[in-house]
Amino acid sequence: MSQLEELIQEGEKVKQSCYHNSEYGGYLDGEAYEMWIAKCTIYLEQKEFPKSQVDKFKTAASSAVGNSVSYYEQMIGILKAILAMKLDTVQSVRHLHDFKDKPKLFISHSSKDKEVCNKLVDLFHDIGVQTQDIFYSSLEEHGVPLGEDFLDYIKERFNNNVFVIFVLSRDFYESKICLAEMGAAWVKSAEYLPILIPPINYQDMEGVIRPTKNSMLINDVKKLDSLKTKIESIFDIQSAIDFQRWQRKRDEYIDAINVFIEGNRPNDFDVHIVEFLDTHVKNSRVKLKMKNNTRRVIKPVEIEIYAKDEENNEIKDVFDDYLVTSIILKPFEETVLYLDLNSNNQNFKKRKIKKLSTHNEWDDLG
Incomplete structure (x- = not known):
């Protein structure tokens, strides 16, 4: 129990022991009441509470002894309001801490590959990853909110507990931002998985990600099954998609990806x-x-x-x-x-x- 909670409990006991009736109504008086007011005043002055609330308490305290019980009610109300504010702050900090500690999925991609990457993100949703746990800049609900600075937003919300998906294509390697993200993941030793969009293949992999790194083609059926299992483990997904529904979603995804690849295959x-x-x-x-x-x-x-x-x-x-x-x-x-x-x-x-x-x-x- 915090000191503030103890003072509130003590105040409720003091009210019972120091309460008096008169022809003008109830009032509080006595040494215990004065001591309680003094302890509360010293406590509030030592802490960084809103000055307006502290001043209101001190104003009520200056007239409280021997006068109407309403002064007590005002003082105890201020203490309870400050306690509630403290609890909200603690809960907010805990929520932010939990948010930052939760695993995140970062989709590093070229904006020119948005069409095929959208389908990959939809598949992650089917597996059970929540919207707030995915950062994917090509969709507004997964990106940086309007008015926020990109670098500050990422730094505030993502720690080392991030799983990076690199969607590799020729356009990816031509993007300075994508290459910077690749280097940052390598430097921080973040866990990552390269996913390749044909016609690029394993021999075409460049930069700090080597061909020897475990990777997969974006339409590889068996490796998609393995990726599903890995995602479920990383994000501790309890209500996993049932296997038959997963097969249907996976096959629909692969059909759409194959149509995209065939329609965008470049001339030699x-x-x-x-x-x-x-x-x-x-x-x-x-x-x-x-x-x-x-x-x-x-x-x-x-x-x-x-x-x-x-x-x-x-x-x-x-x-x-x-x-x-x-x-x-x-x-x-x-x-x-x-x-x-x-x-x-x-x-x-x-x-x-x-x-x-x-x-x-x-x-x-x-």
Whole structure:
């Protein structure tokens, strides 16, 4: 029992022993009452309680002895209010401590992979992980509240008891924020699991996460079952999803992921127009980005550029084909190329060009 609680109990006893009746009503008087008031005043002055409450107590105390019992009721009410405030503060601190000690799930990902990562987060919910225990910045309910500083929010709520999921893709490795998160997890020795989005595979893993680290493909059935068991253990999930329902949710997830992967599978060699730098056909320039999406060395040979009108119809014989020399792309390498365009169709009206597209040829150097 705290000292404040003892003073409240003592005050209730003092009221019974020091209470008197008169023609003007009840009042409190006596040495025990005065001593109790003095002890309460000294206690309140020694502690960091709200000054307004302490001043109210002292004002009531200055007129309490020998006067109406209402002064006592005011003093005891202030003590009980301060006690309630203390208990609320202790409970809040305990709640924050419990919140920070609870395990958290951090989904480190590229925002460009939001579509597939959303499905992964939904699967974690199906397993039984609560919304407040997941940090995933691409969904508002899992991210930083509006107006909060990102770094301060993470520092306040997450300690070493965090399980990090790295959703690895080519876009992940191109994100400075993702690479920083990877390095931070490695430095803090936080437990983590790399999950790969094909076509990236184990040989493509870079940075501080080595290919020898236990990892999984995002659509691996057996490892998803193992991940479910691990998540249930980390978060101490008591009401686990029953196995038949889990199989159905898992298979629905895998079907959706496979559709995403197939629909987003890049060409082995991709060339796309970044910018058409001049609306004139004569002496126009186009900025191209070429990317090797394979684990082989390739050499671009020829690029054909097609002009299209506002109805997306191809306009024939507008530009010459371009032979590419002295460019070799290593696995997953990309480069930028500027081409000056010269139309071979003298009668073509320049204003009709609305869009440019390409067709490419390349050699596989192995």
